[in-house]
Amino acid sequence: MNRYLENVAVRRVLAMVLLASAWEVLSRIGVINPFYAPAPSEILRVVFSLFIEGTIYNHLEATFVAALAGLVIGLALGIFLGFAAALVPLVADVLEPIMLLLNAIPRVILAPLFVIWLGIEISSKIALAVVLVAVLIFFAVYNGIKDVNQLFVDRVRTLGGGRLVLLREVYVPSVTAWVLGSLKVAVGFAFTGACVGEFVAATRGLGYLLQFAQSTYNAALTMGLIFLIMGFVLVLFFCAEVVERWLLRWRYRGTDRRVT
Amino acid sequence: MLRVRDLAVGYGAEPVIEGVNLEVASGKFVSLVGPSGSGKTSILRAVSGLLTPRSGGIELNGSRESLGFLFQDDALLPWRTARENVALGLRIRKLPTKAAESEADAWLARLGLGGFGERFPHELSGGQRKRVAIAQILALKPKLLLMDEPFASLDAIVRTRITQELLNWVEREHLSVLLVTHDLEEALTVSDTVYLLSQGPRARILASYNVAIPRPRDIFASRKHPNFAPLLERLWNDMSGAMNGAEFEAQR
Ligand SMILES: Nc1ncnc2c1ncn2[C@@H]1O[C@H](COP(=O)(O)OP(=O)(O)O)[C@@H](O)[C@H]1O
Ligand SMILES: [Mg+2]
Numbered sequence: 001m002n003r004y005l006e007n008v009a010v011r012r013v014l015a016m017v018l019l020a021s022a023w024e025v026l027s028r029i030g031v032i033n034p035f036y037a038p039a040p041s042e043i044l045r046v047v048f049s050l051f052i053e054g055t056i057y058n059h060l061e062a063t064f065v066a067a068l069a070g071l072v073i074g075l076a077l078g079i080f081l082g083f084a085a086a087l088v089p090l091v092a093d094v095l096e097p098i099m100l101l102l103n104a105i106p107r108v109i110l111a112p113l114f115v116i117w118l119g120i121e122i123s124s125k126i127a128l129a130v131v132l133v134a135v136l137i138f139f140a141v142y143n144g145i146k147d148v149n150q151l152f153v154d155r156v157r158t159l160g161g162g163r164l165v166l167l168r169e170v171y172v173p174s175v176t177a178w179v180l181g182s183l184k185v186a187v188g189f190a191f192t193g194a195c196v197g198e199f200v201a202a203t204r205g206l207g208y209l210l211q212f213a214q215s216t217y218n219a220a221l222t223m224g225l226i227f228l229i230m231g232f233v234l235v236l237f238f239c240a241e242v243v244e245r246w247l248l249r250w251r252y253r254g255t256d257r258r259v260t
Numbered sequence: 261m262l263r264v265r266d267l268a269v270g271y272g273a274e275p276v277i278e279g280v281n282l283e284v285a286s287g288k289f290v291s292l293v294g295p296s297g298s299g300k301t302s303i304l305r306a307v308s309g310l311l312t313p314r315s316g317g318i319e320l321n322g323s324r325e326s327l328g329f330l331f332q333d334d335a336l337l338p339w340r341t342a343r344e345n346v347a348l349g350l351r352i353r354k355l356p357t358k359a360a361e362s363e364a365d366a367w368l369a370r371l372g373l374g375g376f377g378e379r380f381p382h383e384l385s386g387g388q389r390k391r392v393a394i395a396q397i398l399a400l401k402p403k404l405l406l407m408d409e410p411f412a413s414l415d416a417i418v419r420t421r422i423t424q425e426l427l428n429w430v431e432r433e434h435l436s437v438l439l440v441t442h443d444l445e446e447a448l449t450v451s452d453t454v455y456l457l458s459q460g461p462r463a464r465i466l467a468s469y470n471v472a473i474p475r476p477r478d479i480f481a482s483r484k485h486p487n488f489a490p491l492l493e494r495l496w497n498d499m500s501g502a503m504n505g506a507e508f509e510a511q512r
Binding site for chain 2: 151152154155156157158159160161165169170173177250251253
């Protein structure tokens with residue numbers, strides 16, 4: 001038993017099970033008011049029925065499409081603008097103040113504006129996710145390029161490399177490392193954009209469902225949806241981690257067989 | 261092979277070096293010693309084209325392609341394997357990737373790193389990384405080697421071994437070398453000529469010394485040659501004189 005307890009994962013799962021059980025018991029004997037915090041079993045039942053009745057799939061699709069489209073477009077836009085600003089001073093002069101401003105404000109406040117511009121369909125959700133992700137990635141790329149190790153630049157130049165070789169051999173790999181460092185945050189941001197957009201005005205999506213649950217004071221559904229979104233984001237974090245480890249294998253590989 | 265005339269280099273208002281003249285004749289091993297911060301690295305960077313001189317001339321026998329620059333840090337790209345790092349220079353010179361990589365493998369083997377081609381730099385020891393960096397340079401068949409304190413970071417045994425191997429290679433291939441070092445003994449054991457740079461700013465060449473020790477050289481045997489000790493003493497005295505003078509000036 002003690003040996004198992006030394007494992008962090010085991011301890012974490014155990015703590016969560018204990019917490020859920022305590023919650024369940026307190027809720028059943030009436031110490032916690034189920035109107036505000038329904039028992040975990042009740043939350044699970046609501047979530048399962050969403051899947052069994054099949055109502056959830058339409059909403060899942062809407063949120064996932066918006067989040068993933070926002071992530072991909074936001075990444076592409078952020079990388080493109082980051083490179084443009086780092087390589088062309090004129091672009092930097094124009095973009096830097098805009099990006100700094102967008103970075104300083106809570107970008108979700110733009111949601112109502114996107115609804116007015118793009119309607120309540122999916123494009124306004126994608127737009128919000130794009131803005132959230134693109135600003136983050138812009139700074140990762142822009143700072144990544146400015147922070148490139150000058151030693152590598154000199155090395156490639158003395159080997160005879162020109163601008164194109166420098167870009168391919170030094171800038172792109174350095175920037176990839178920076179962008180991947182922000183990838184998990186970007187995944188979270190993409191989901192935030194999609195859900196908040198749906199929360200503001202939509203006809204489907206997890207955010208819409210959440211808004212509906214809240215307006216009908218359905219605490220079980222609200223909590224169920226919150227846990228569901230958490231679960232999905234954690235799964236995507238895991239995927240992001242796999243991508244990161246693969247693309248940065250030069251950093252991770254063989255850390256245990258270093259020779260001296 | 262290389263002639264530096266009246267070179268001035270600087271970063272701010274005041275030049276780091278000024279009026280520097282030196283020469284590396286074809287097939288000669290030349291060292292540049294001087295206090296730290298005097299401008300030795302800056303001279304090499306100017307010769308290699310990484311730094312534009314304030315004034316003066318750099319005459320090279322041939323193009324910059326015939327230069328090989330070994331940095332103080334190994335400067336291997338961390339996201340490239342040892343093989344890819346060595347192949348990089350060859351690919352830049354338009355060799356197809358396949359051919360460049362098999363050539364790279366041959367060079368790694370020559371430097372005692374056969375079978376290490378797949379390793380990333382962080383999977384190699386300091387000495388192994390240095391050998392990869394040497395392979396990367398030698399693979400391009402340079403005529404003139406520029407070396408900036410290349411072995412300063414290595415421990416004594418590895419350092420001695422790599423220095424001797426490189427010395428053998430240089431002697432066999434009749435390469436010209438300009439070596440920057442702060443180690444006076446190392447400079448004397450390997451060089452034909454040693455230049456002493458004064459303390460900066462406005463550092464200049466204080467003196468040059470001819471090292472009359474026959475080749476091929478063994479770095480242990482060279483130290484026992486009768487010409488070695490008197491020369492080292494002279495160089496040592498001149499160098500500490502240059503540094504004391506500067507400290508004295510700084511205090512005034
Ligand atoms: N990139 C740079 N920008 C400003 N000053 C520099 C730069 N590189 C070197 N210097 C200055 O130039 C002087 C000579 O430096 P360096 O050539 O590296 O000397 P050394 O190699 O002999 O130690 C030093 O005072 C150093 O501070
Ligand atoms: Mg230096």
